[in-house]
Amino acid sequence: MNNQPLDKNKLLDLRYSLKRELYKCNKLGACVSSSIILCNTKKWHSLLSVYDEEINCQKILLSAIDDSILSNGKSFYLSTRKYPNVYYPLGHQYLYNVDLNPVPTIWYNIGNILIKKEILLSSNENTVYIKYTLEESENKVTLQIRPLLGFRKALELNRRQTDIFTSNKEITHGISYSPNSNESPIYLQMSLNCEFVTAPDWNYNIEYSEDRMSGLPYQEDLFMPGFFEVDLSPNSSVIFCASTKKQNVELLNNQFNEEFSSRKKRESYNDDLYYAASQMIRERKGKFYIVNSLPEKIKYSKKIFMALPGLTLPFGNIILFKNIINSCAKHLKNSIFAQPGDKDFSPDSLLWYIWAIQQYNFQTGNIKETYKEYGKTINKIIKTGLNNRIPGLLASNDGLLAIKKGGDLVYNIEINALWYNALLFSSEMNAFNNEEEMSELASKAARKVKQTFNTLFKDPSIKYLVNNITDEGEKDLSCCPEQILAFALPFSVADNDLIGPALAEIEDKLLTPRGLRTTSLDNPLFGNNWLGYVSPEYSGFLAELYLKVKDDESGLKKAEEIYRSLIEDSDLPSSPCFYERYEPGPPYNGAGSPINAVAIAAIYRTKLLIEQY
Numbered sequence: 001m002n003n004q005p006l007d008k009n010k011l012l013d014l015r016y017s018l019k020r021e022l023y024k025c026n027k028l029g030a031c032v033s034s035s036i037i038l039c040n041t042k043k044w045h046s047l048l049s050v051y052d053e054e055i056n057c058q059k060i061l062l063s064a065i066d067d068s069i070l071s072n073g074k075s076f077y078l079s080t081r082k083y084p085n086v087y088y089p090l091g092h093q094y095l096y097n098v099d100l101n102p103v104p105t106i107w108y109n110i111g112n113i114l115i116k117k118e119i120l121l122s123s124n125e126n127t128v129y130i131k132y133t134l135e136e137s138e139n140k141v142t143l144q145i146r147p148l149l150g151f152r153k154a155l156e157l158n159r160r161q162t163d164i165f166t167s168n169k170e171i172t173h174g175i176s177y178s179p180n181s182n183e184s185p186i187y188l189q190m191s192l193n194c195e196f197v198t199a200p201d202w203n204y205n206i207e208y209s210e211d212r213m214s215g216l217p218y219q220e221d222l223f224m225p226g227f228f229e230v231d232l233s234p235n236s237s238v239i240f241c242a243s244t245k246k247q248n249v250e251l252l253n254n255q256f257n258e259e260f261s262s263r264k265k266r267e268s269y270n271d272d273l274y275y276a277a278s279q280m281i282r283e284r285k286g287k288f289y290i291v292n293s294l295p296e297k298i299k300y301s302k303k304i305f306m307a308l309p310g311l312t313l314p315f316g317n318i319i320l321f322k323n324i325i326n327s328c329a330k331h332l333k334n335s336i337f338a339q340p341g342d343k344d345f346s347p348d349s350l351l352w353y354i355w356a357i358q359q360y361n362f363q364t365g366n367i368k369e370t371y372k373e374y375g376k377t378i379n380k381i382i383k384t385g386l387n388n389r390i391p392g393l394l395a396s397n398d399g400l401l402a403i404k405k406g407g408d409l410v411y412n413i414e415i416n417a418l419w420y421n422a423l424l425f426s427s428e429m430n431a432f433n434n435e436e437e438m439s440e441l442a443s444k445a446a447r448k449v450k451q452t453f454n455t456l457f458k459d460p461s462i463k464y465l466v467n468n469i470t471d472e473g474e475k476d477l478s479c480c481p482e483q484i485l486a487f488a489l490p491f492s493v494a495d496n497d498l499i500g501p502a503l504a505e506i507e508d509k510l511l512t513p514r515g516l517r518t519t520s521l522d523n524p525l526f527g528n529n530w531l532g533y534v535s536p537e538y539s540g541f542l543a544e545l546y547l548k549v550k551d552d553e554s555g556l557k558k559a560e561e562i563y564r565s566l567i568e569d570s571d572l573p574s575s576p577c578f579y580e581r582y583e584p585g586p587p588y589n590g591a592g593s594p595i596n597a598v599a600i601a602a603i604y605r606t607k608l609l610i611e612q613y
Contacts, residue, residue: 011037011095014087018209020574021594022104024119027283029296030126031058032119036100036574037092039080040064041210043218044154044295047119048186048242050126051282051296058295060150061186062128062242063222067091069115069232070142076110078117082207084219100575102263113137120259127243129256134232144229145240147188148203148222151179154295157220166200168225173249174241177225184244191239191252194230214591269567272576273603277311280597281320287327288320293580293593303598304328305352306537309359310601314608321360322373328353329377347392347403350381351418358425358490371433382426382442385419399448400456402471409471413457414482420449420493421485446491454495457486463501465494479509479520481538488545499549506542513565514588515539515602527584533591534582536566540602540609547613559610566603578603 010016018041023033029051035041040063048062066089068077077089096109104119114136120129132143152158164179174189175196203222211218230238239252247255266272282289282296290311292303305328312321357378361370381390388395394402394409401419402409423446430439457466459475465483468476483502486494494502509520515536519526526532539562546558578599579590 008095011098012093014039014092017092019589021577022100022575023279023294023595024104024121024575025279025294025296026121026123026125027281028124028126029058029282029284029291030121030128031294031296032104032121032128033294034064036098036104036106037080037095038064038106039082039087039092040206041082041208043157043208043211043216043220045208046150046154047130048121048126048128049150049154049295050244053284055153057297058154060152060154061244062147062188063150064148065130065240066146066148066224067117067132068144069110069113070144071110071113071137071139075144078108078115081203082209084205084207102265103260107135113141115141118260120256120263122243122255122259123262125243125245127241127245127247129252129259130240130242131237131256132232132240133237134234137234140231140233142229142231143238144227146224146227147242148206148224149177149179149186150222151183151186157217158222160202160204160221161223164223166223166225168196168198170196171246174228175225176246179223187241187243187246188228189241189243189247189249189252190228190230191237191241191249192230194228194238196226196228198226200225266576273578273600274315276576276578276595276600277604279595280307280311280600281324287330288323289327290324290597292597294595295593301346302349302352303537305349305356307597307601308356309363310540310603310605310608311597313359313363314604316363318360318364325353325356325360325374332377347390348415348418350385350390351415351422354378354381354422354425355418355489358421361429362490367429367432371429375429375433375435378422378426378429379438382423382438382445385422386441386445398452398456399445400452411456411469411471412482413465413467413480414485416449416453416457417482417485417489417493420446420453421489421491423449424491450493453486453493454498457494458498462505464505465498465502478523478525479505480518481506481510481516481535481542484538484541484545488541488548499545503545503549511542512582512584512588514582515566516542517584521584530581530591532584534584534588535580536578536596536599536602539566540605543606544609547609556610556613559606559613563603563606563610566599566606 017037018035020036022036025031031049032047034045046060046063049058049060052059066079068075078091079089080092094108094110096107099105106117108115116133116135118131168175168177176185176187178185201224205219208218239256241247241252266275280290290304290307357374361367384390392404394404396402400411400416402411423442427439427442459466462477464479466475467478467480487499510516512534514534516538517532518535519532543559543562546555577594578596580592580596582588582590
């Protein structure tokens with residue numbers, strides 16, 4: 001056997017292997033995701049999910065497969081699945097090796113049989129190829145594949161339905177199947193002539209262990225329409241294909257080989273980071289978007305604009321930045337990206353949108369061109385804010401912006417730090433382009449904001465800044481990372497004499513080896529609804545602050561420490577993981593989505609800041 005195996009004891013230990021995830025997405029939004037042993041541990045895991053524009057979310061089509069080989073009258077399953085109180089089948093016991101670079105590849109060793117399984121997602125179609133190669137065997141074997149189908153939203157679960165279609169339509173080397181007349185079918189085909197045995201059945205009470213541990217619904221029933229059966233001789237291969245369109249089976253081998261040859265093996269951490277960043281970009285109908293995490297849902301919230309500069313500018317990919325920001329701008333309606341009341345509504349997304357353009361301007365160094373491209377939109381947002389017309393926000397007489405929460409008003413430190421920065425960036429752009437009236441309007445408003453801010457957000461009982469203040473004077477005195485923006489943004493609203501004490505408190509109360517906690521341990525609400533988890537969101541701004549206020553040597557050293565803390569170092573076999581959050585205490589295990597646009601962007605932008613410094 002040519003492939004040197006990993007430590008099999010690790011692979012057999014489900015506590016290890018189920019925590020290691022694989023994922024692959026294409027620009028259409030199709031996705032393959034699971035644990036490294038292909039036992040789904042989250043409801044959104046699947047062998048093929050696609051982005052459904054009508055419901056604006058990821059949709060599971062092919063949840064999993066039960067694959068097995070028959071040899072000498074005995075059946076051996078390759079799959080592994082969790083049911084109540086038991087794992088069955090136990091295909092992971094035959095694992096010989098796992099390699100996810102450049103594509104997920106798993107070897108199974110059963111006596112004198114070595115079979116390889118490669119999983120390849122098409123780069124430009126909603127199609128997944130699964131190739132089986134019988135690398136070693138004394139005799140031919142029979143391969144059986146039982147597809148388990150979802151046809152559901154990624155974050156919902158199925159239960160047995162009595163009204164679905166149980167029949168399928170025969171096509172070349174396979175079947176097409178749809179659960180009802182409203183659903184587009186999935187096409188399941190093989191590269192070799194094979195038999196499909198129609199045997200409709202339900203698999204009941206499949207469990208997703210990670211969802212269960214997170215306190216989420218975790219059980220479902222999945223429909224299996226039947227099974228494929230094909231003979232394999234030693235050194236022969238067959239491809240199983242699942243797709244939203246019927247394939248020409250004579251071309252499956254060529255398609256697989258062309259896709260495989262386009263994949264580059266990742267040789268370094270930078271390659272891993274670039275790979276992860278590419279997984280966050282979507283292209284549909286000539287428009288480009290960012291998704292923040294998996295499962296996918298296109299949003300126009302602040303997180304997209306927080307991530308955009310870091311996912312594009314460090315590569316010098318100015319065109320991609322412009323494509324994405326322009327696609328997003330087309331969704332600006334009434335000066336917002338989503339309607340108040342929508343789950344994704346984020347009134348400060350406008351201010352992050354301006355910050356993203358500001359970062360673009362820093363990299364291009366052409367403020368006149370920036371104004372030509374984006375000045376009118378930015379000025380419109382500024383005027384909308386000054387005229388008290390940003391939905392969800394109220395412009396107060398003292399210059400600050402307040403969030404409207406029911407009948408209450410809340411002054412938030414992040415929003416007002418961004419507001420001040422946006423005002424001065426607008427003033428600067430307009431001044432360079434001889435728009436003196438607009439420049440002075442924004443500058444005058446910024447002076448008012450700074451004066452009020454440095455009075456309102458101070459409290460004698462703490463050394464850092466107040467997080468939130470109600471219009472009735474109630475203060476949230478918890479130490480939170482958002483205050484970093486008051487110091488680290490290009491135009492910092494906080495007085496300089498506040499930086500030292502606040503920075504010391506941030507380091508003491510929030511900084512961990514994985515980033516910044518979302519609140520300090522002494523907050524009475526710590527632990528409620530993930531409050532206090534470690535997030536990478538503001539770590540890049542902390543590095544930026546170090547470079548801004550420390551002397552050359554110590555600031556650079558601190559920024560480099562932040563960069564190293566954001567790097568996920570482990571002995572995986574797994575796709576490179578950049579989690580959206582980490583547990584608040586050692587060993588700071590990753591939680592939530594294994595890949596997150598803001599986390600990746602924070603690392604890249606920190607790296608860029610260090611290099612440019």
